[in-house]
Amino acid sequence: MALTLFRPELDVWEPGEHNGTFRGNNPAFVTATAALHMYWSDDQMEKHTRARGEQVEQALLALCDEDGAGGARHRGRGLVWGLEFSRAERAAEVCRRAFDLGLLLETSGTRSEVVKLLPPLTISADETDEGLRTLARAVRDTV
Numbered sequence: 001m002a003l004t005l006f007r008p009e010l011d012v013w014e015p016g017e018h019n020g021t022f023r024g025n026n027p028a029f030v031t032a033t034a035a036l037h038m039y040w041s042d043d044q045m046e047k048h049t050r051a052r053g054e055q056v057e058q059a060l061l062a063l064c065d066e067d068g069a070g071g072a073r074h075r076g077r078g079l080v081w082g083l084e085f086s087r088a089e090r091a092a093e094v095c096r097r098a099f100d101l102g103l104l105l106e107t108s109g110t111r112s113e114v115v116k117l118l119p120p121l122t123i124s125a126d127e128t129d130e131g132l133r134t135l136a137r138a139v140r141d142t143v
Contacts, residue, residue, distance in 0.1 A: 072085050
């Protein structure tokens with residue numbers, strides 16, 4: 001929040017200069033505030049997120065138990081998950097294969113050894129299943 005560094009005596013802006021990467025994005029702040037109010041208005045989003053997170057965890061557990069996973073390990077919670085490979089290059093291979101199959105993933109980790117899963121909080125059970133099936137196929141195809 002660069003506005004915490006704002007110095008009124010020095011930082012004088014011309015019209016239209018009040019917005020930018022380091023000054024914040026007012027429409028995004030308003031949207032985020034509305035989303036948080038909606039999120040906390042009842043427990044439905046929390047229940048939905050927990051259910052989808054459990055769905056992802058179970059699928060990753062099963063995938064890691066397969067011989068074709070080559071010792072992959074899963075980690076995460078909620079809807080933030082990673083599939084870690086001992087051979088770092090395999091994560092990129094899985095991401096490339098998943099892309100060919102219509103699923104966009106990316107790597108993370110100090111050696112880019114993790115396939116990162118960050119589905120939207122609003123993802124449906126069917127969409128989650130479809131993505132997880134595609135991920136599993138990409139893992140199996142890159143043994």
